[in-house]
Amino acid sequence: MIRVTIWNEFRQEKKSDEVRQVYPDGIHAELARGLAADDLQIRTAVLDDPGQGLTDEILDSTDVLIWWAHIAHHEVTDENVRRVLQKIQTGMGLIVLHSGHYSKIFQGVCGTSCSLKWRESGEKERVWCIAPFHPIARNVPETFCIPHTEMYGERFDIPDDARPIFMSWYQGGEVFRSGVTLQRGYGKIFYFSPGHESFPIYRQPEVLQVIGNAVRWAAPECRGTISAPKVPNLEPIGNAENN
Amino acid sequence: MIRVTIWNEFRQEKKSDEVRQVYPDGIHAELARGLAADDLQIRTAVLDDPGQGLTDEILDSTDVLIWWAHIAHHEVTDENVRRVLQKIQTGMGLIVLHSGHYSKIFQGVCGTSCSLKWRESGEKERVWCIAPFHPIARNVPETFCIPHTEMYGERFDIPDDARPIFMSWYQGGEVFRSGVTLQRGYGKIFYFSPGHESFPIYRQPEVLQVIGNAVRWAAPECRGTISAPKVPNLEPIGNAENN
Amino acid sequence: MIRVTIWNEFRQEKKSDEVRQVYPDGIHAELARGLAADDLQIRTAVLDDPGQGLTDEILDSTDVLIWWAHIAHHEVTDENVRRVLQKIQTGMGLIVLHSGHYSKIFQGVCGTSCSLKWRESGEKERVWCIAPFHPIARNVPETFCIPHTEMYGERFDIPDDARPIFMSWYQGGEVFRSGVTLQRGYGKIFYFSPGHESFPIYRQPEVLQVIGNAVRWAAPECRGTISAPKVPNLEPIGNAENN
Amino acid sequence: MIRVTIWNEFRQEKKSDEVRQVYPDGIHAELARGLAADDLQIRTAVLDDPGQGLTDEILDSTDVLIWWAHIAHHEVTDENVRRVLQKIQTGMGLIVLHSGHYSKIFQGVCGTSCSLKWRESGEKERVWCIAPFHPIARNVPETFCIPHTEMYGERFDIPDDARPIFMSWYQGGEVFRSGVTLQRGYGKIFYFSPGHESFPIYRQPEVLQVIGNAVRWAAPECRGTISAPKVPNLEPIGNAENN
Numbered sequence: 001m002i003r004v005t006i007w008n009e010f011r012q013e014k015k016s017d018e019v020r021q022v023y024p025d026g027i028h029a030e031l032a033r034g035l036a037a038d039d040l041q042i043r044t045a046v047l048d049d050p051g052q053g054l055t056d057e058i059l060d061s062t063d064v065l066i067w068w069a070h071i072a073h074h075e076v077t078d079e080n081v082r083r084v085l086q087k088i089q090t091g092m093g094l095i096v097l098h099s100g101h102y103s104k105i106f107q108g109v110c111g112t113s114c115s116l117k118w119r120e121s122g123e124k125e126r127v128w129c130i131a132p133f134h135p136i137a138r139n140v141p142e143t144f145c146i147p148h149t150e151m152y153g154e155r156f157d158i159p160d161d162a163r164p165i166f167m168s169w170y171q172g173g174e175v176f177r178s179g180v181t182l183q184r185g186y187g188k189i190f191y192f193s194p195g196h197e198s199f200p201i202y203r204q205p206e207v208l209q210v211i212g213n214a215v216r217w218a219a220p221e222c223r224g225t226i227s228a229p230k231v232p233n234l235e236p237i238g239n240a241e242n243n
Numbered sequence: 244m245i246r247v248t249i250w251n252e253f254r255q256e257k258k259s260d261e262v263r264q265v266y267p268d269g270i271h272a273e274l275a276r277g278l279a280a281d282d283l284q285i286r287t288a289v290l291d292d293p294g295q296g297l298t299d300e301i302l303d304s305t306d307v308l309i310w311w312a313h314i315a316h317h318e319v320t321d322e323n324v325r326r327v328l329q330k331i332q333t334g335m336g337l338i339v340l341h342s343g344h345y346s347k348i349f350q351g352v353c354g355t356s357c358s359l360k361w362r363e364s365g366e367k368e369r370v371w372c373i374a375p376f377h378p379i380a381r382n383v384p385e386t387f388c389i390p391h392t393e394m395y396g397e398r399f400d401i402p403d404d405a406r407p408i409f410m411s412w413y414q415g416g417e418v419f420r421s422g423v424t425l426q427r428g429y430g431k432i433f434y435f436s437p438g439h440e441s442f443p444i445y446r447q448p449e450v451l452q453v454i455g456n457a458v459r460w461a462a463p464e465c466r467g468t469i470s471a472p473k474v475p476n477l478e479p480i481g482n483a484e485n486n
Numbered sequence: 487m488i489r490v491t492i493w494n495e496f497r498q499e500k501k502s503d504e505v506r507q508v509y510p511d512g513i514h515a516e517l518a519r520g521l522a523a524d525d526l527q528i529r530t531a532v533l534d535d536p537g538q539g540l541t542d543e544i545l546d547s548t549d550v551l552i553w554w555a556h557i558a559h560h561e562v563t564d565e566n567v568r569r570v571l572q573k574i575q576t577g578m579g580l581i582v583l584h585s586g587h588y589s590k591i592f593q594g595v596c597g598t599s600c601s602l603k604w605r606e607s608g609e610k611e612r613v614w615c616i617a618p619f620h621p622i623a624r625n626v627p628e629t630f631c632i633p634h635t636e637m638y639g640e641r642f643d644i645p646d647d648a649r650p651i652f653m654s655w656y657q658g659g660e661v662f663r664s665g666v667t668l669q670r671g672y673g674k675i676f677y678f679s680p681g682h683e684s685f686p687i688y689r690q691p692e693v694l695q696v697i698g699n700a701v702r703w704a705a706p707e708c709r710g711t712i713s714a715p716k717v718p719n720l721e722p723i724g725n726a727e728n729n
Numbered sequence: 730m731i732r733v734t735i736w737n738e739f740r741q742e743k744k745s746d747e748v749r750q751v752y753p754d755g756i757h758a759e760l761a762r763g764l765a766a767d768d769l770q771i772r773t774a775v776l777d778d779p780g781q782g783l784t785d786e787i788l789d790s791t792d793v794l795i796w797w798a799h800i801a802h803h804e805v806t807d808e809n810v811r812r813v814l815q816k817i818q819t820g821m822g823l824i825v826l827h828s829g830h831y832s833k834i835f836q837g838v839c840g841t842s843c844s845l846k847w848r849e850s851g852e853k854e855r856v857w858c859i860a861p862f863h864p865i866a867r868n869v870p871e872t873f874c875i876p877h878t879e880m881y882g883e884r885f886d887i888p889d890d891a892r893p894i895f896m897s898w899y900q901g902g903e904v905f906r907s908g909v910t911l912q913r914g915y916g917k918i919f920y921f922s923p924g925h926e927s928f929p930i931y932r933q934p935e936v937l938q939v940i941g942n943a944v945r946w947a948a949p950e951c952r953g954t955i956s957a958p959k960v961p962n963l964e965p966i967g968n969a970e971n972n
Binding site: 126128129130131132142153154155156160163164167168169170173174175177 | 892
């Protein structure tokens with residue numbers, strides 16, 4: 001059983017009628033419904049929860065954290081970002097969605113600005129899978145179309161070890177590394193750009209398939225046996241005679 | 244002319260007779276002497292300088308920043324770390340030395356804990372160059388020996404795109420990726436572990452050769468033409484007829 | 487059930503009394519015994535078998551190929567190397583052991599010379615795991631010792647995407663990336679240097695644990711569903727209205 | 730002075746009126762004209778030359794080899810491919826253009842099938858630079874358009890260390906990693922897909938700028954000092970007392 005926490009900033013759904021019409025219960029609730037499965041134990045948390053929904057109790061019982069945020073990145077405290085990053089480094093998986101590219105936690109994972117180009121025009125996006133052998137690509141078609149989307153375009157400022165699994169084409173002329181994996185310490189990270197607060201992209205089967213695959217891929221392989229980095233060994237055991 | 248700023252925490256040299264005997268004017272001064280060359284314009288800065296030696300004036304006129312720190316990593320303000328990281332992302336080179344692996348700036352670049360094993364016993368280290376074609380390896384012998392050193396051992400918690408240029412062997416039985424390159428945005432980063440506050444390692448010619456090479460490698464290729472990431476293009480120019 | 491073929495050159499065991507004393511039935515037989523497990527269906531093949539032990543019948547029913555060779559690399563035909571490489575590119579796993587670094591198939595995977603330093607003196611090797619989170623590291627101690635071994639030292643001429651899982655220390659002063667992963671097309675590759683024809687290294691539990699883990703890691707995830715690359719699409723479906 | 734050899738299969742220009750109209754003297758001659766510069770000493774060679782234009786005399790005096798081929802990949806002998814690969818591994822640069830992705834030499838460098846999708850319809854291609862800091866991107870605009878091209882689409886079967894410098898968008902809905910760097914041993918390799926035998930793409934300034942930059946980037950940094958991998962050291966010098 002993989003313990004998943006879907007964390008949502010949950011602000012635009014409250015402020016905007018347009019967003020609420022698409023995701024009346026919030027994006028986190030929609031994702032929880034869409035990802036529901038026997039091997040996943042899913043819970044949600046939002047920025048306005050106590051402890052910003054990122055308490056030790058929550059993080060300690062989370063195998064994979066899904067992150068959605070857009071307009072309140074700066075409100076997440078540096079201390080909470082540090083704690084989430086530390087959990088990742090000791091094994092917790094992280095799935096960052098869409099506008100989460102500018103979250104402090106994704107920037108902290110990458111060490112880069114994570115900047116990109118964008119355009120809101122509801123144009124067509126075509127997603128191509130370029131690593132069909134990867135667990136995140138399981139049962140995902142070689143290519144699929146998102147009829148109306150926000151454009152996210154290169155140059156995407158991410159580090160060289162961001163391994164592209166998906167690449168996107170946009171009607172307006174741009175391209176994007178729309179799905180990339182990273183690893184930091186014991187923790188696996190997946191960024192996936194499809195998804196927007198005012199298009200019903202999180203109800204599209206291919207998109208949910210990708211996110212569900214990513215959750216299973218990012219789950220720590222040996223939960224419980226992973227410990228924090230050990231204290232340094234002070235004895236030169238390496239060269240000892242009987243060792 | 245490459246503008247180099249050697250930044251030193253400069254605390255142990257003041258506190259400890261042992262350290263002062265090795266580096267009477269501070270590690271920064273020793274490095275400045277050792278790296279002096281016609282194509283380098285070198286200045287030094289220390290933690291107790293105004294603005295922690297990391298003012299806009301200094302950063303804006305620095306092509307490559309060399310970083311030495313050990314016992315006061317936590318004193319460097321988060322705000323200064325953010326500013327240094329931003330300068331790197333827009334092109335400033337960074338050379339992190341020895342115990343700087345635990346600095347906030349190197350952790351910020353890596354997104355990992357940067358933890359490692361260590362042992363202070365003055366044992367022998369043998370450095371192997373595993374990328375002899377790399378500019379940082381120019382005129383560096385295939386292997387050289389540091390007679391007395393602090394051991395730094397694996398597992399070194401760094402990201403997958405940390406490309407090893409040097410690997411070290413220690414008398415006591417450990418191994419270490421002792422020289423690695425990274426890139427974040429436009430900025431090049433080199434971490435090099437040899438060097439310690441109480442061994443005269445920064446007077447050893449091979450070590451100075453490596454650091455000098457790294458400075459030249461990390462200097463931005465097109466200073467002045469690098470701008471911050473552009474604002475998003477809002478027009479779908481990509482697919483335009485006449486474009 | 488993972489179908490494993492252990493391929494052995496099987497020449498030194500016939501020629502040399504010294505080698506036969508260590509591996510009387512051949513290295514392939516020893517490995518088959520050591521790796522025996524309920525989830526593995528193991529068979530062996532040798533260079534002097536019909537079709538060099540690399541017939542279509544064998545390759546088509548192999549999920550993971552283990553390769554041991556030393557003195558007869560040049561006898562394996564280019565045509566057979568091409569066929570093995572093609573099987574790897576469509577999903578077959580490959581585990582290359584010790585002196586197999588100079589095999590045509592490993593050179594073909596790498597695109598490099600795969601050269602290294604070596605010394606036969608029966609010295610001590612200490613293996614360090616630098617990717618403890620990796621499936622190949624499961625139940626492998628952080629470090630273990632091989633009492634008598636042949637030294638393999640850097641510079642190991644392998645490509646940049648050879649991800650180090652293990653690094654070795656040698657008594658005589660060298661270091662080596664002793665366990666590295668690669669991927670070519672759908673196929674996963676693992677090179678592991680420990681093992682020699684005249685030391686009983688393939689009876690050491692840690693070494694067998696690593697090889698067994700590697701077999702399970704390299705097994706294709708979706709056997710049977712992997713097809714050769716599709717023919718190009720000639721219609722511009724991507725931009726089609728209803729797609 | 731960088732010594733450049735432009736190697737061309739030079740078959741389609743002889744057979745087809747359509748191709749000859751675009752490149753009357755052959756693609757090699759067109760490229761030689763377009764790349765002419767004071768720091769380059771350019772010569773051409775073709776498949777029907779003695780020794781297939783790949784004699785020792787030619788290779789030994791070549792710093793960077795540019796490769797264009799399309800319909801006669803299989804005619805280049807395995808022995809010549811081996812010799813070219815060896816030259817690359819000891820420092821010669823290689824620039825592979827367009828349909829050269831299926832050449833034996835590029836497949837040999839990659840270890841993969843190098844397969845891709847394609848469509849000949851003269852559609853528009855938009856090239857995006859995703860590594861503006863890279864020497865190959867110098868003076869290349871962030872994005873430029875090729876009005877009529879053959880589509881090359883993902884999945885491009887290349888290894889993980891193929892670092893994307895350019896990514897392309899096609900009118901028909903596909904995307905492609907259209908410019909990637911690789912390293913094998915001491916040698917640098919650049920693959921660039923723009924270019925076709927029946928569109929005048931090699932007269933487009935941006936395309937010539939990229940290829941020219943790539944030549945300068947791929948030139949060996951220390952010609953003459955690079956030697957073949959050394960013989961193994963047989964003495965355990967590493968741990969010697971005075972070393």
